[in-house]
Amino acid sequence: MHLTDEEQGILDGAFGEPQRIALNVLVKLGQAYGADRLVEIASAHVVGSSYQIAGEAGIAIYTQLVEEGARVKVRTTSDPGSIDFARWRQFKTPGEYAERQIKIAELLDRMGVIPTWTCTPYTTFNVPRFGEDLGWSESSAVVFANSVIGARTNRLAAYVDLCAALVGRVPRFGLHVPECRRGEVAFELTPDLSANFEDHYFPALGYLVGQVTGDRISVILGVRRATFDQLKAFGAAAAASGSVALYHMVGITPEARTVDEALGGRQPSERHVVGTREVRETMAQMSTGQDGPVDVVGVGCPHASIDQIRRYAMLLQGKRVHTGVELWICANTVVEEMSRKMGYLETIEQAGAKLMVGTCHNDCPLGPWGFRRLVTDSGKFAYYTPTTVGTECIFASTEACFEAAITGRVDRR
Amino acid sequence: MSPSQIIRGRGCSPGEFEGEVVVSLQPFGFWQGIDPRTGIVIDRRHDLCGTSLCNKAFVFPYGRGSTGTPGIFLEAVKNGCAPAAIVNVKSEPMIVACALLAEAFFKVSIPIVDGLAADYRDLLRTGDRVRISGASGIIEVVSGG
Numbered sequence: 001m002h003l004t005d006e007e008q009g010i011l012d013g014a015f016g017e018p019q020r021i022a023l024n025v026l027v028k029l030g031q032a033y034g035a036d037r038l039v040e041i042a043s044a045h046v047v048g049s050s051y052q053i054a055g056e057a058g059i060a061i062y063t064q065l066v067e068e069g070a071r072v073k074v075r076t077t078s079d080p081g082s083i084d085f086a087r088w089r090q091f092k093t094p095g096e097y098a099e100r101q102i103k104i105a106e107l108l109d110r111m112g113v114i115p116t117w118t119c120t121p122y123t124t125f126n127v128p129r130f131g132e133d134l135g136w137s138e139s140s141a142v143v144f145a146n147s148v149i150g151a152r153t154n155r156l157a158a159y160v161d162l163c164a165a166l167v168g169r170v171p172r173f174g175l176h177v178p179e180c181r182r183g184e185v186a187f188e189l190t191p192d193l194s195a196n197f198e199d200h201y202f203p204a205l206g207y208l209v210g211q212v213t214g215d216r217i218s219v220i221l222g223v224r225r226a227t228f229d230q231l232k233a234f235g236a237a238a239a240a241s242g243s244v245a246l247y248h249m250v251g252i253t254p255e256a257r258t259v260d261e262a263l264g265g266r267q268p269s270e271r272h273v274v275g276t277r278e279v280r281e282t283m284a285q286m287s288t289g290q291d292g293p294v295d296v297v298g299v300g301c302p303h304a305s306i307d308q309i310r311r312y313a314m315l316l317q318g319k320r321v322h323t324g325v326e327l328w329i330c331a332n333t334v335v336e337e338m339s340r341k342m343g344y345l346e347t348i349e350q351a352g353a354k355l356m357v358g359t360c361h362n363d364c365p366l367g368p369w370g371f372r373r374l375v376t377d378s379g380k381f382a383y384y385t386p387t388t389v390g391t392e393c394i395f396a397s398t399e400a401c402f403e404a405a406i407t408g409r410v411d412r413r
Numbered sequence: 414m415s416p417s418q419i420i421r422g423r424g425c426s427p428g429e430f431e432g433e434v435v436v437s438l439q440p441f442g443f444w445q446g447i448d449p450r451t452g453i454v455i456d457r458r459h460d461l462c463g464t465s466l467c468n469k470a471f472v473f474p475y476g477r478g479s480t481g482t483p484g485i486f487l488e489a490v491k492n493g494c495a496p497a498a499i500v501n502v503k504s505e506p507m508i509v510a511c512a513l514l515a516e517a518f519f520k521v522s523i524p525i526v527d528g529l530a531a532d533y534r535d536l537l538r539t540g541d542r543v544r545i546s547g548a549s550g551i552i553e554v555v556s557g558g
Contacts, residue, residue: 025513032425032509053484055449057491061518137480157510158484159518174506215505243477243505387445387456 001030001171002037010167018070022163029160030171039133039172041074042151044165045121047137048158049078049108050363051101059100061159062107065166072112073168077121079138080303080359081105085117091356092368113165117358118332120232120303122149125334130254133176135164139243140236140302140380146246148231150254152176155245175246181255182264183248185213189222190275197223199230200397201279203379206234208282210242212272219262220249229305236302237379286382289373289392291412296371296391297405298361299398300330301378306338312353313344315402321352322408326369329353330360353405362388375404417553420536422500422529424550426512428522430498431555436472436539437461443486443511444479452494470545471496472529472537476508486511490519498545500537500552501527512547526550 009015010023026038048054054062081101084091088098109115116125119138128134128151136142137156145151154174156164164170174180187209189197209218218238226234226249238244248256256262299312312329321327329348331339336357339345345355356364361374362384374391376382382395394410404410439460446456452467476482489495495515499508504527512523524547530536537543537554544553 021517025510025517028426028513029506029510032504033506047480048484050481050484053444053481055484055488057449057487057519058484060491061487064518139480142480154506155480157507157514158481159487159514160483160506160510161480384445 001027001035003027007038007169017068018065019167022166023169025160025163026167026169026171030173033171033173035171035173037172038169039176040168041135041164041170042128042132043075043077043126043134044072044161045077045079045126045136045138045141046113046161046165047079048162049081049104049117051082051097051104052363052365053158054104059103059107062104062111066107066110070111070166072165074165075114075126076112076165077114077116077126078108079117080119080363081117082359082363082365084357084359084364086357091364093365097365116332118303120332123305133170135161135170137161139239140232142245143235143239143247144232146175147235147248147253155243179264181246182217182266183219183262184216184268185270185272186219186221186268187272187274190273193274193276193279194222194224196276198397200377202226202230202234203237203377204279204283204286205274206237207241207286207379207382208274208278209247210238210240210244213242213244215243215245218244218247219256219259219268220247221259223249223252226252229308232302233379237383240380240383283395286379286395287393288386289394291410292373294325294373294375294404294408294410296361296369296374297325297327297401298330298374298376298378298381298385299401300356301360301362301376301381304329304331304335306335306342309335309339309344311398312402313347315399316347316351316353319351319406321405325405325408327353327405328356328361330356333357361385375401375410377401417555420529420552420554422526422550422552424546424548425504425509425527426523426525426547428498428524428547430470430524430545432468432470432497432542434470434472434537434539434541434543435461435464435466436537438534439473440475440477441473442477442479442482444481444484447485447489449485449488450492450494452489466496467494468497470498470500470543472500472533474502476501476505480507482507483511483514487514487519490515490521495523498523498547499525500529500545501525502529502531502533503527522547526552
């Protein structure tokens with residue numbers, strides 16, 4: 001693996017211990033995966049910002065790095081934390097748990113990490129450009145940056161993302177190499193599905209694609225139009241059910257202006273035809289529980305945009321969340337502030353719903369609530385919450401989620 | 414099984430191991446997969462649920478899941494109850510990163526070998542004693558379990 005003089009200097013310790021440790025990890029990782037050299041990155045995004053992920057080991061690592069003077073070298077943003085910093089008592093987070101998360105926040109702050117506490121850094125503060133190399137983790141953000149924007153990043157592991165941030169480099173292999181970005185597995189929507197593609201089919205189709213492809217690159221044909229938020233939902237679901245880091249949606253995503261471009265001029269190794277029946281079957285698999293009473297509803301995974309907040313406020317206008325039901329909308333502080341300015345927050349709170357800021361149902365310890373049945377419009381929540389929250393989970397459209405919150409029941413018929 | 418059988422793979426992370434193996438034929442995700450305080454598998458969907466991986470050589474086809482994987486893995490390393498070696502059919506960067514980070518921040522070497530035959534059920538069985546060299550990628554089965 002070729003190293004520049006500066007990189008060799010970093011490895012020799014000329015730029016301090018944190019950079020030496022960080023580069024050493026990145027070089028060894030590159031050697032294990034056939035990287036020819038390192039590439040400079042435009043930004044990093046770190047997932048070990050959450051106490052649930054980092055734990056005491058993370059605090060030990062960050063403390064060591066801070067004591068040795070570590071500072072990030074490129075723009076670096078933080079993934080959600082494990083508490084809503086402003087309202088953790090309201091969400092019944094134990095005080096000693098909140099303290100450990102606040103400790104992580106202080107340590108990341110001292111390294112120069114921008115405290116965005118969001119899984120959607122690409123909407124503000126950390127907006128990649130087409131073709132840029134990045135050092136990102138957070139599977140839903142990685143798949144968005146690669147697929148929708150056309151930036152280049154592997155799915156970095158927790159702490160490897162911070163290593164990348166400390167030296168501003170990653171080993172060049174995998175998705176940094178243009179030839180490794182070609183689609184391999186084709187999914188063709190039937191004409192009927194293509195003509196009647198509903199909003200909540202995006203996370204469902206993403207979930208199906210992830211299940212089939214694992215970490216291979218898919219090419220989706222037949223989606224006629226998609227919003228920013230629909231692509232966000234699709235990718236997050238695919239990255240949860242599989243390890244999808246890049247997909248191509250022909251006519252929609254930038255490296256797939258044509259089928260040929262998406263496949264790199266080759267034939268796909270597999271072809272799948274997907275109809276309404278397959279999407280409905282996937283939705284059934286995404287639910288691990290039965291229809292009936294609901295005690296918690298989760299939307300805003302990945303974190304909600306202001307467009308989504310507007311839609312939620314309209315669904316809640318003049319309505320009241322059912323007694324005994326918690327409706328939490330997950331978002332970041334920027335969207336929170338904007339929804340306050342625009343009056344949506346007032347509508348949401350008057351209806352008895354809550355904004356959950358800088359964290360989500362998945363990241364926050366919810367044991368004290370004793371929830372039993374969660375309803376969500378997110379494919380990622382559907383995949384993880386049966387384990388993280390320990391509830392039954394029902395996947396439903398956004399409208400059906402709000403209906404469930406208002407009536408206190410989910411009925412998918 | 415004849416003693417001292419040799420399996421050759423690809424060394425992904427250096428280090429030496431001698432001890433018992435725990436074998437699974439299912440992919441594994443450490444995030445929500447083990448309790449980092451004990452090293453015991455907690456994923457109820459997994460065939461090893463309830464089994465301790467603490468200081469064992471853990472054999473599974475490939476890793477699954479979250480970019481948070483090293484978070485849980487290093488917590489187990491810090492608590493002294495992580496697997497002490499890993500053998501895969503294919504080691505994804507997420508798994509190799511766990512070993513590199515354990516060495517970088519906790520001075521613990523976890524040899525990783527991949528390139529194991531896709532059907533390894535007759536090569537390695539839970540309870541076998543093995544020697545693993547992460548540098549050379551050689552696994553020596555010392556005695557059958």
